[in-house]
Amino acid sequence: MGAVLVAIPAVPFGVCALLLVGGGVASRLGGAPAGVWRRAAGWLSAGGTLVALVAALAVFFAVRSGDDPALRAVWFRAGALEVPFSLQADGLQTVMVVVVAAVSFLVHLYSVGYMHGDRDAVVYFAELSLFSGAMLLLVLAANFFLLYVAWELVGASSYLLISYYFERPAAAAAGKKAFLTTRIGDLGLLVGIFAIVRQTGSLDYGAVFAEAQGGGLGGAWATAIPLLLFAGAAGKSAQFPLHVWLPDAMEGPTPVSALIHAATMVAAGVYLVARTFAIFAASPAALDVVAGIGAFTALMAATIAATQRDIKKVLAYSTISQLGFMVAALGAGAPAAAVFHLFTHAWFKATLFLGAGSVIHATGRQVVEELGGLARRMPLTAGSFVVGALALAGVPPFAGFWSKEEILGVVAASHPALLLMLLAASFLTAFYVFRLVFLVFFGPGSSAAAGGTGRGGEDELRAQAKAAYRESSAAAGGTGRAVEEVAPKEHPAGLPRESGPVMVVPLLLLAAASLAAGLPGAGFLGRPLQSFLGLVETGEGAPGTPVWLTVAAVLVALAGVALAWAGYGRRSAAGADLDARLEAGAPWAYGRVAAGYHVDAFYARVLIGSYTALAGFLARTVDAAGIDGLVNGIAYGTLRVGRATRRLQSGEVRDYVAAVVVGVVLLAAFLLGAH
Amino acid sequence: MTAVLVLSAVLFAIGLFGVLTRRNAITLLVSVEVMMNAANLNLVAFSRLYQPELMTGQVFAILGIGVAACEAAVGLALILTIYRRYGSTDVDRVRLLRE
């Protein structure tokens, strides 16, 4: 089974290398080979993740039949520390690997259609494969060192993917922002790992967890280590205050957003905490911090999401909010519930994102006011989007209901004070997602008559890419007409229509999953998923959500849906009715919320501004005056001394001889005197 | 033995005086040769005094003579070059070492 474990991350990595090397060769050859390779890249890449998925399923069934696959080899030694190269697949990791592999596969498949005709498709798929491979490695790693390597690989490849349209300043900036923001968390993780090595002398999961459960971390470290690890998790999982990168990351291609949000990058943080929960369990204080941050993030992001006008922005804040739910569950001592929500969230968020991508792909727009009435034009997309929305809102029996209800249950049991925040967040969740549904798919189609000249930045770029493609083809000797036939025609001038099967099939599959994904963890089925995970829990007593809470949750969700319908769905030309009214009612507050509480501006002004000021001070005062002054002073002093002593150099050999003789005489006199 | 040492000291001083005062490159060389001979004299004398059977001092005296020959050859080549360049063998005119 060890070979299968290695194959899961290795195959996507191999595909990545193959794509890049082959792409290099093909672009050297130019013309037809380059085109063929570009078209083949997507299928190769998807094939790689399919292999990973099959392997992951094999692992899953092996684990379920009682096997415990693991691989262990010594990687290298550093002094007394032995760094192993070890993979393993216990319950949690098996579930994660299956989810990651499955979502990756679907996103790859979807990308084949979405990226069709893109100039740099080979690079895109290579990066996507790298990302998937890194994520799979992260999930399978059995020691902290390998985990950290994979962790950074995920960060690096996400940077590449987010700034894929690097010609666009916003995309480049977003990639940089994501990378730098998560690095802050990564630093915490790294220090945490150092602390772990220092306290336990081992990197191995098993050894470290055993030590932690036995209270071996010692005193303050027992709290500091989980908090440091959580810093890493907060970075990757976009928890307050490190959440700012996620909305901007929407600058990447939509499939990338889906991949990042649904199952991979943001899940890494939650997975990390769940994986190392044995360490967290040793420190109630750390758990309280985690729970507080989670709940706060959930509510804050939900309010922001309710005010956004860009589909992808709404979904981005929604992800942050849902991650807040998961983190709150972790803080409440129920990692199983968090993973369960992660599991269900993966499916329905992927559904929503791919649906949104489908809409953008078809219309070239992504601002809600410019869209509408698409349900008739794109029924399949609309249907699956609604399924995803219901799941997100927590309406039974969709997937989100089961997991969210469980989270509410554990939080109510451990941190009652936070329950209200989460309920409010639930309400807002239902509200903003159905606001999206009503504005985009129902009502008068403000976008129905629009041509392909929308202001969707992404599509603009795609159009540019196509133009460039045409130019290069023309330069290669083709006639203009032949090029026109070769160039992809996804955007007929005219009405938007349903996307092609490559995009719709994954969408439908995901929608089905969004409907059913709650069942493995549902209480009435005995919660097989949670027990399969085999995680340590700190929650007291039997987990189970009180009936009143279930009822309250459902009612809250329905209330949100109803408010959305009232605000946006009822009237035919509703448009931004409720938005306008809210904004008019409390312009000050609404603006603050819509701007994400100005966290970004705060960072820009306080952190970056002060840092820049400090750097400026150092450069102008300390460096220019102090250090440079010292260096220049030394140089000037040397020059002056040289000028002064130059007179001694008469250039006459006899003078030098005389000097030597004088020296000899003096030395002899000295020696004789000493004698 | 004392006579040898005194003679050698006197010769050395004479050569040194020449090196310090003479202006012409050839006479400089002459003075240096005087000094070297003074040293050779000492070498031979001490060889006889302490190691008459080993001849080490004489070996080095011969070595010194060889070095003197080399020095003369190279020095004179330099003098010729200097003469061709400056039209004189006075070292005072050769002040490239200064700046």
Next chain:
Amino acid sequence: MSGAATFAWGALWGAVSLTIVGALTTVLVLVERKISGRIQMRVGPMHTGPHGLLQTVADIVKLLFKEDVRPARADAMAFRLGPLLTAVPAVLSFAVIPFGAPLIMRDLNVGVLYFLAVPGVTAVGLLLAGWASYDNYSFLGGLRSSAQFISYEIPRTLAVVGVVMLAGSLRVSAVLEAQRTVPFLVLEPLGFVLYLVTTLAEVNRTPFDIPEAESELVAGYHTEYSGFRWALFFLAEYGALFAASAFATVLFLGGGNGPLLPAFVWFLVKTLAIVFLTMWIRWTLPRFRSDQLMRLAWKVFLPLSLVNLVLAGLAMQVVAG
């Protein structure tokens, strides 16, 4: 031998040497003129004395009483030193020539080297003479002669080194002892030829007699000399010729070794045979040009003398059996 005795013996030998050289020069000049006459189908000097035997004696008398002409702007000291420094080494080199078993002034430890070193000073004399004359032709002649002298000194010394290797000593008596059975001419024919040819150059004999080239340099470094000083150059030339021939006898022909006759006689016979050989060459061969001469020294004789060293090594193996 005490210091005083050494001094007395040296003075005696110096006087004897000087007499020998003077007499030899007188005789050899006559002999040469006679031989040259025979070679050139003439009779040579015939009028002074019977068959012209007193011709050179008369010449010497003439030279001794001739006016000593010195160029007006010549450097007086150098002008006087020049001929002296050419003549004195020739006389000094007689100190290590073994005319017979007891007839050698000092059988030095380093006799062979002494014989090579002392005539080396001649180069200084040649330069001085040419320089002091304040005459461009003399100056050039002096430079050429001394350059020639120094150049040929190297292959000459190396040729002698072969003999020293075979004899295993620098002592003249040891060299002779080593040739008791076989003269080194047999073991070292190349060395002998090299020594002979380079000796011709050293003593300015044809085909290397540049100073005699009237057409080019008006007789070279001694153009401006006359009278007694000129006689000194003559003395030096013939003294050196005889000394070099005598040393050829010592080094290659076994010195005084020979049957029946006394060593002294054998030595003179052999030496005079070589002297005759040089005269024969002089009146037979044409002269080299100055540049050809130098090229010959550095590009032919120097490599040949190195080859000779290797051959001497082989000969040592043969002797050692």
Next chain:
Amino acid sequence: MSGGQSMLFVLVGVVAAVSALYAVLTRQILRSIMSLGAFLTAVAVEFYVLAADFVSVVQIFVYVGGVVVLMLFALMLSASGERHPLAGADRPGLGAVLAYLVGGGLVVASLGAGLPEPGKAPAQTVDLLGRSFLGGQLFAFELMGVVLLAAVVAALVVARGERQ
């Protein structure tokens, strides 16, 4: 050294010192060189008196027959325009003081050392010297060869360099 030899040594030593002094002091370069020749010959005699006959002959061979000739060549080639080149002296005061200090110091040290007279010299100097050269002092011998070669090459390069 016997009494006669000591006397000879002192006598020749005086000659050497006088000729050295003249070589250093005279304004005529030619005379300086000639005087050097005399000095070198005197030193060669001193070597002989000190029972270093091989060194003595080498001194004549190399110095008188080689170095002095080279110096004459240099003089004549470099001063061909002026037949009696004169060379002055600078700062004789400083030179005299320094030379007096060094020489005086050395003389005082020599007188104060009280070294014994050397014993009888070995007879086979050349044999011993040869064994020393090819035995214990082989490195010095080889080094001298290398130095000579380097000097020949250097002299050639320096003398030819200007013509390019």
